[in-house]
Amino acid sequence: MARDFVRASSQYIWNANAILTGEPLTIACWGNCDNIANGQHAIAITRSASNSGWYILGFGGGAVGDPVQAGAQNDAGSLTGVANSTTGYSQSNWHHACAVFTNTASRHALIDGGSKGTNTTDIVTSPSVNRSSIGARFGSGVNNAYDGSLAEVGVWSVALTDDEVISLAKGFSPPMVRPSNLVFYMPLVRDNDEDIIGGLSYTAVASPTIDAHPRVFYPHSQITIPPIAPSPVKVPVAKIIRSDQVPVHQLQL
Amino acid sequence: MASGDTLDRFKPQDNEPPASNYATRDDRNNHPALDFDAGTNESAVFSGVMPQHYGGGGVTVYIHYAMSTAIANTIDWDAAFERIGDQQQDLDSDGFAAVQSVDNTTVPGTSGLVDIVSIPFTDGAQMDSVAVGEGYRLKITRDAVSDDASGDSELRFVEIRET
Numbered sequence: 206m207a208r209d210f211v212r213a214s215s216q217y218i219w220n221a222n223a224i225l226t227g228e229p230l231t232i233a234c235w236g237n238c239d240n241i242a243n244g245q246h247a248i249a250i251t252r253s254a255s256n257s258g259w260y261i262l263g264f265g266g267g268a269v270g271d272p273v274q275a276g277a278q279n280d281a282g283s284l285t286g287v288a289n290s291t292t293g294y295s296q297s298n299w300h301h302a303c304a305v306f307t308n309t310a311s312r313h314a315l316i317d318g319g320s321k322g323t324n325t326t327d328i329v330t331s332p333s334v335n336r337s338s339i340g341a342r343f344g345s346g347v348n349n350a351y352d353g354s355l356a357e358v359g360v361w362s363v364a365l366t367d368d369e370v371i372s373l374a375k376g377f378s379p380p381m382v383r384p385s386n387l388v389f390y391m392p393l394v395r396d397n398d399e400d401i402i403g404g405l406s407y408t409a410v411a412s413p414t415i416d417a418h419p420r421v422f423y424p425h426s427q428i429t430i431p432p433i434a435p436s437p438v439k440v441p442v443a444k445i446i447r448s449d450q451v452p453v454h455q456l457q458l
Numbered sequence: 459m460a461s462g463d464t465l466d467r468f469k470p471q472d473n474e475p476p477a478s479n480y481a482t483r484d485d486r487n488n489h490p491a492l493d494f495d496a497g498t499n500e501s502a503v504f505s506g507v508m509p510q511h512y513g514g515g516g517v518t519v520y521i522h523y524a525m526s527t528a529i530a531n532t533i534d535w536d537a538a539f540e541r542i543g544d545q546q547q548d549l550d551s552d553g554f555a556a557v558q559s560v561d562n563t564t565v566p567g568t569s570g571l572v573d574i575v576s577i578p579f580t581d582g583a584q585m586d587s588v589a590v591g592e593g594y595r596l597k598i599t600r601d602a603v604s605d606d607a608s609g610d611s612e613l614r615f616v617e618i619r620e621t
Contacts, residue, residue, distance in 0.1 A: 206484045206493070376475070394485050417493070418483040423471040 207356035208393040209416040210340035212240060215347050217340030218398045218407040223250050224389045227331035229364040232262040232275075233303040233357075233373050235419040240352035241266040241296045244274075246342035247351045248358060250334045256344040257282030258332030262304040264294060264351065271295075272322065275304030275314040279328040286326030290316040297353070299419040301374035307364040318374025321367065337405070339391070339398075340413060347410075354416040360389035376422045394418060461620055465512055468504040468596070468616040476501055481600075484612060486524070486570070491612035493526070494600035501599040502613060512590050515621050516581040519558075521598060522615040524572045525565045528608045534561040534601035537577045541586040542593035554597055555586035565607045572614055578621055 210216040224230075232248050244267040252258040258281075263274035271293035278285040294300045294316060305313040310327035336343065339358060341350040359379025363386045372382050379390045380402075390402040395415050398407035470490040473481065481492040481502040494500045519537045536557035540547060547553050560575045579585045588594040596618070600611055 206482070392483070394483055397485065420475045420477070420480050421483060422474060423483075425472050 206395040206415040207235070207237070207354040207418045208340070208396070208398070209354045209414045210351045211413070212243065212245065212350040212352035214411045215341060215350050216411040216413040217338050217343060217347065217350065218409045218413065219336060219338035219343045220405045220407045221253070221336050222405055223334040224337045224360045224403070224405070225250065225362055226334055228306045228308045229362070230260070231303065231305045231361040231363065231365040232260070233301065233359050233370070233379065234262065235299055235356045235421070236264055236294070236302050236353060237297060237299045237416070237419070238264040238266065238294055238351070238353040239297050240264070241271045243267050243352070244349055245351040246349035247302065247339065247355055249338050249342035251336050251338065251342055251344040252280065252332060252334055253336050254345060255280070255282075256346055256348055258334065259342060259344060260304070260306060260332070260334065261342055262302055263349065264302065265289060273300070273302040273304075273314045273316040275306065275312040275324070277306060277309070277312055277328050278332060279330055280332050284326065284328040286312055286324045286328055288312045288314040288324035289322045290314045290320040291322045292316060292320040303365070303370045303373065305364045305370070315367075315370050315374075318371035339407065356393045356419050357421055358389070358391045358393060359387060361386045362388050376420050378421050378423050380424055381422070461515060463511075463620050464617060465509055465517060465620055466506045466618045468506075470613060472504050473502045474505060474595075476503055481613065486612060489614060491524070491614055493610040493612055494602065496602050496607065496609055499599055499601055499603050501597050504596045504598070504616060505593065506596070506618075507593050508588050508590050510590055513620055514581050514590075517579050517585060518619050518621045519577045519579065519596065520574055520617040520619065521560075521577070521613065522572050522574050522617075524612045524614060525569045525607060526610040526612055527569050528565050529567050529569055530565065531607040532562045532564050532605055533607045533611055534559060534563075534605040535575060535577065536599040536601050538597045538599075539579065539584075539586040539588055540595040540597070541588045542595065543589070544592065546592070553586070554595070555584060557599065558584060559601065561601070561604070
């Protein structure tokens with residue numbers, strides 16, 4: 206069961222901590238977006254003091270072609286860089302979305318493991334983020350709320366390679382891709398709004414609901430097969446001789 | 459190994475979902491589960507290697523499931539094996555043997571209770587001739603088109619035993 210958000214009700218979940226505070230980072234998720242009319246920020250790392258200064262993974266329903274978007278903005282709001290995937294999402298279908306932030310002057314957006322779009326606007330200084338949200342961009346207010354379902358949110362402290370993004374898009378869950386740099390993983394199964402890597406617990410606002418989960422491969426659980434019971438082994442028993450019957454010269458003293 | 463001994467076990471996390479009509483991940487009170495819709499046949503697929511101690515006596519697949527909400531009517535389950543083996547199956551295509559079924563099982567009267575049903579397979583063609591030491595896949599399908607229990611069924615465990 207995925208998490209479902211209704212834009213009109215400004216539903217989202219959030220935590221008063223930034224998942225990461227600067228590049229490089231990668232944000233990825235599965236999204237089933239119902240809206241191809243508005244720009245929606247599915248996952249955001251923001252500032253509580255202002256609506257400016259953020260990182261977002263977005264579904265750009267308000268942009269031509271409805272691309273997946275990787276966006277960054279400085280604290281002042283004067284410098285914004287948004288990468289658009291070169292193909293877009295189709296309404297009400299599951300897509301894998303990924304935003305890769307290499308540095309303050311480079312970011313990429315990918316949909317379903319490909320259609321990589323790049324933006325090189327230099328925002329110069331990473332935003333001084335201190336909170337995170339899923340389902341909307343929650344800075345000092347709620348912005349660009351998302352319409353649809355989200356699942357399998359992962360955040361890495363590196364810029365994942367194109368091949369790693371392909372693995373995610375093939376359905377492998379975040380813990381199976383560069384696990385050493387996975388700093389946040391929220392499967393979003395039902396209303397379990399828990400980051401099972403970093404331990405962040407998110408607060409739900411306006412009662413988002415649940416929906417069917419996308420197709421995902423998880424790390425296999427350990428299988429223990431019962432061992433074969435050993436066959437009885439026949440051990441020859443040495444002849445027991447009473448010590449008083451052993452010749453003196455054979456005694457071991 | 460003797461009749462009744464476990465050959466393999468699978469949990470929801472072991473699912474290798476097919477490209478379409480796949481059972482979906484869920485949890486119930488922190489119990490991982492796979493949801494199978496009502497009305498549309500959905501499947502879960504698990505991979506394994508037939509252990510060396512399989513004695514060739516056929517196997518029985520045990521399906522542990524609960525119903526999300528239903529407390530009445532019946533459920534149908536199908537299972538099928540695909541032998542991967544040693545140069546037996548081209549990975550680019552599927553080769554499952556004919557399904558074997560357990561049908562018309564009345565669901566538990568309490569939706570959270572786990573019921574265990576079983577499907578026997580004779581050694582040989584019914585198991586797609588999977589032999590000791592060979593890789594295989596097991597597909598579990600809820601025949602929701604045929605059954606009449608309402609709402610999702612939630613798969614909790616699968617066990618394969620020597621019959």
